[in-house]
Amino acid sequence: MKPELTLQLMDTHAGGDVSRIVTRGIDRLPGASVRAQMEYLRDNADGLRRLLLEEPYGIPEMSVDLLVPATDARAAAGYIIMEVMGYPIYSGSNTICTATAVLEAGIVPKQEGRQQFLLESPAGLVQIEATVHEGVVEAITCEGLPSYIHSYQATIDVPGLGRVTYSVAYSGGFYALVDAASLGFDLTLDEERTLATTAHAIVEAIQAERGFSHYTLGDIGPLPFLHFMGPLELVTDGYYRSRSATYVHPGVICRSTTGTGTSARLALMHHEGRLKPGDKLETVSLRETGFIGQFTSVERKGEYQVIGNNITGRGYVIARSDIVVNCDDPLVDCGSLHHILSASDP
Known part of the structure; x- marks a missing residue:
């Protein structure tokens, strides 16, 4: 049997904008920084963005955030933002959703009250403050870029x-x-x-x-x-x-x-x-x-x-799912995607 190619997702939203957080299924990307990894994804594997934002898996109004290992030891995780127009180096709503996801996935353990941690975006390190009440992430405050x-x-x-x-x-x-x-x-x-x-x-x-x-x-x-x-x-x-x-x-x-x-x-x-x-x-x-x-x-x-x-703002988890990537599907173009997918035995 062919190995099954799957992506593990946590769908979230902040203010109504849905961010699909990819938590598993992508191999480690080359690049000495999250910005360099973003550039590799953009130039060599744009199929991931198109897969999750186009039919039959998604719609253009969504965003995608790929969790990657941070390259700065101070950060709990890195993330790459993908939208219908391309690869922004920063986004407030996507950062709120990603911070919520790393807490809900246990990558950063929840602490009651206010807690702080760092994420690494393509724009650099981002300070996060989360407010947790009775185990519920009620608010995320993130740095905006200098404007x-x-x-x-x-x-x-x-x-x-x-x-x-x-x-x-x-x-x-x-x-x-x-x-x-x-x-x-x-x-x-x-x-x-x-x-x-x-x-x-x-x-x-x-x-x-x-x-x-x-x-x-x-x-x-x-x-x-x-x-x-x-x-x-x-x-x-x-x-x-x-x-x-x-x-x-x-x-x-x-x-x-x-x-x-x-x-x-x-x-x-x-x-x-x-x-x-x-x-x-x-x-x-x-x-x-x-x-x-x-x-x-x-x-x-x-x-x-x-x-x-x-x-x-506040992020909400709305779904946890595994997306099966079927390269035989005529609506799926694996040509710029297959080489970064992690294969798992069915």
Whole structure:
């Protein structure tokens, strides 16, 4: 008999965005860092991403996080993020889900109350604080990437929309930040399809007109994301709330507000003089889920004011399963996948 090729998964979600955590079934990847392992996977084994995000196994709205051994001894585990648009070096919702999974899988033993540990992402080490109550992981707080405003209040002509005003932030990827009300949106669930169409048109127009370069990373590709911003509500001193929606791919508005989208909004609020260290922003999605971002620090990096921040949310385990990879299935392309699958006897 042929050996059975299986992947062990823990499906989770944070704010509605499903992250499929691959806990077993992939051989150790080459690379001296998690970033290098990500690059190997991207360049030599992209079949794993496509397998789990495309039919018959998945849908583009999901994400995949592959657990790998950390290359930094201080980290409990490493993880590689895969989404329909590729391989982001960081994601808040995926980090929240991955941290939840390593606790639920016992990779990091749960401790009642608050506990801290490190994970290694392709962007580097990430500090995690988990809140556990009676054995239940009730909250995860993770570091956001250093974030800053690259361009403020730029304008562009968008076919079918006219002149659109936007700012550009970096928070793990480049984001266009757009005031939703200026385009007639209230950021309610019935607007989801129109929001996706509108965001796609704006992003395509920006990509056609200009590119963006990170102050240390250089050219990291065209701007991929757009964050629609609702009005700011001051809930109490130092605590704000705003409806939000994040576009990540043609036809895809994230079910959550996203961690990096929240970090991008924090960078804009600081740029506009609205925040002091310790202030928080709760972003609320079309599905009434939310993340809480906190502005923690700021430092000058060349011409940019770069903010430190963290993101708090909750991850939920929704399934544990084994995926059987059948290379005889005409819908499965094992060509860029087979060499990294661990074979087990049936």
